[in-house]
Amino acid sequence: MGQAMLTGWNARNLAPSAVVAPSLDAGHHAVSRHDLFRDTPSAVAALLEAGTRPAAIVLAVKPQKADAVLPALAPLLGDGAAGPVVLSIMAGRTLAALAAQLPAGSRLVRSMPNTPAAIGRGVTVAVAGAGVDTVQRNLCDRLLRAAGAVEWVENEALLDAVTAVSGSGPAYVFLLAELLERAGTAQGLPPALARTLARATVSGAGALLDALPDDADALRRAVTSPGGTTEQALSVLMAPENWPSAVSDAVRAATERSRALAG
C-alpha cells in the first residue's frame, strides 16, 4: 500500500519538495525514498546523518510489525510535539496505541486509504490526533489527496467500518470480476473472452457510477428490463440470504477484525 501511495505521488509529479508545506524550511522533506527503506533503523540513521528532518513520517508497515518499527523512529521524533507529524495507514492501530510507542506529545494522524491510490483514484478517511496543527494536517491532506479523495472525520471509532468498506472494498470488487469470469466460462464462453467481459464490465460499471450523479440503485434499475435477463439474475443475488446478508456479514467481519488489530 505504501508503494501504491508512492506511485500515486510520482504519477502526479508530486516530488518530495512539492509536498513540503510552504512554512517549512526547504531542507525538510515531507516524503522521500527513505520511506521505502525496509530497515527502519538504517533509514532513520541515514536521515539523521544527512541532516534531514522529515516533515512527515508515513507508517505503512503491517500492524503486526508496528511494535518493532515504532520505537526505532524515536530519534527522528525527538521531542514529539516539535517533531514531524506521523501519518499511519495501518489498519486497526489506534492513535492511542501509536502514542504509547512514540515519544510523548508526538503528533499523529491515523488514516485508511485504498489501493486505487496507485492511479490517483483511491479514497482515504483520516482522523487527526491531539495537537496536530493546521500545517501538519494540510501536509497529510496533500499526501493523501495525491492518491485520491480524502475525508476527515472527528470520531476515530469510524475508522474500523471505513476499513471494512473502502480499505478492504477493492478486494470485494476484484472478487466480483473473478466470479463473473468463472461463471461466464461455466456458461460456455471461451476463458479469454470471459476474462475480457468480466474486467470490462466491472471497470465500465465503476466508471459509469463515477461519471453520473445517479444513485447506484437507479443505475441498477436502468439495466433491468421487466421480464428480462437481469431481473432473473437479481432475483437470485438480491434474495435476503444471498448478497444482502453476505455483504453485510463480510463488512461486519472486517470491522471486527479492524477493532481486534487496535494494538
Ligand SMILES: NC(=O)C1=CN([C@@H]2O[C@H](COP(=O)(O)OP(=O)(O)OC[C@H]3O[C@@H](n4cnc5c(N)ncnc54)[C@H](O)[C@@H]3O)[C@@H](O)[C@H]2O)C=CC1
Ligand atoms: N493493502 C491494502 O489494500 C491496504 C493496506 N493498508 C495498510 O497498509 C499497511 C501495509 O499493508 P500492505 O501494503 O498490504 O503490506 P505489504 O506487505 O505489501 O507492505 C508492507 C511493507 O512494509 C515493509 N516492511 C516490513 N518490515 C519493515 C520494517 N521493519 N521497516 C520498514 N519497512 C518494513 C515491507 O518490506 C513491505 O514493503 C498495513 O498496515 C495495512 O493495514 C491500508 C489500506 C489498504
Ligand SMILES: O=C(O)[C@@H]1CCC=N1
Ligand atoms: O487487509 C487488510 O488488513 C488491509 C487493510 C485494508 C485493506 N487491506
